[in-house]
Amino acid sequence: MAVDQPAIHLVRGQRVMLDSDLAKIYQVSTKRLNQQLRRNRSRFPVDFAFRLTVEELTNLRLQTATSKKHGGLRYLPWVFTEHGAIMLASVLNSDIAVQASVRVVRAFVRLREMVNRLRICSNSFVNS
Numbered sequence: 001m002a003v004d005q006p007a008i009h010l011v012r013g014q015r016v017m018l019d020s021d022l023a024k025i026y027q028v029s030t031k032r033l034n035q036q037l038r039r040n041r042s043r044f045p046v047d048f049a050f051r052l053t054v055e056e057l058t059n060l061r062l063q064t065a066t067s068k069k070h071g072g073l074r075y076l077p078w079v080f081t082e083h084g085a086i087m088l089a090s091v092l093n094s095d096i097a098v099q100a101s102v103r104v105v106r107a108f109v110r111l112r113e114m115v116n117r118l119r120i121c122s123n124s125f126v127n128s
Helices: 019-026 030-039 054-064 082-092 095-127
Strands: 009-011 014-018 049-051 078-080
Touching: 009 054, 014 019, 014 082, 014 095, 019 030, 019 078, 019 082, 019 095, 030 082, 078 082, 082 095
Parallel strands: none
Antiparallel strands: 009 014, 014 078, 049 078
């Protein structure tokens, strides 16, 4: 995954990013990112961040053709909505995190714009 093109997934009807992907973008370990999540849990309501279920993780791997990591995961990953990804930048409290949050916001905005364009094209096709 390129840092310029963060992977955004659809889970529980929400656009989210995996903790491991955000850790790469914010240039911290996934462990540190999740430590900050635990230490600042009140800043991350369920519409900002939630842990995947086994079924959701399996479906996500099937959609992205990702195989299991060597040795498997010890914990189910967390995912973050756009708001959660931005909140992470504030709790990580580094210049890199702030700069990276701008890229994350832009990725979510681009995705919304693409969805809107597809919706318009689809409506035009149906109405013609």
